[in-house]
Amino acid sequence: MMEFYKNLSAADWASLLPFGIACAAVGFGAKTLIDKKIGGPVNLSIRKGESKVVHSMDIEDLGDKAVFCRCWRSAKFPYCDGSHTAHNAAFGDNVGPLIIKKKE
Ligand code: FES
Missing domain, CATH: 1.20.5 (Single alpha-helices involved in coiled-coils or other helix-helix interfaces)
Known part of the structure; x- marks a missing residue:
């Protein structure tokens, strides 16, 4: 059959x-x-030879303000360099950084 x-x-x-x-x-x-x-990699270029990208920092070393990238397009990753603006315009996305700062 x-x-x-x-x-x-x-x-x-x-x-x-x-x-x-x-x-x-x-x-x-x-x-x-x-x-x-709904799929595909988030990380297109950062340390692709590694199985996992991890950054570890001490809170005491952050200073008064630290701005971290969440779009994975920053050339200064893990810090934001503003690349999310071009990414959002190109793909209709709305991602932005994580800002950590001391209370004033
Ligand atoms: S460059 Fe990625 S959040 Fe700003």
């Missing part, structure tokens, strides 16, 4: 080719859409 394909001729396979290409295109399009909407 499942071995019907053994009896297909070259012409039969050729006639199935457009269907196969259409299925591959739909699959690729769906994957691309999913990657853009």
Whole structure:
């Protein structure tokens, strides 16, 4: 029953080719859409050779104010360099930094 394909001729396979290409295109399009909407890496360039990017700091060393990147586009990561503005404009996103400061 499942071995019907053994009896297909070259012409039969050729006639199935457009269907196969259409299925591959739909699959690729769906994957691309999913990657853009709900998947794909957040970190595009920072220390990609490592299994996990971790920063550790002492609170006492932060000074009066520290601004940390949450968009993963900063060239000064983990600090914000304002790159989130271009990212938000390009992708319709709304990410911004984490600002930690002493109470005044
Ligand atoms: S550059 Fe990433 S939050 Fe500002």
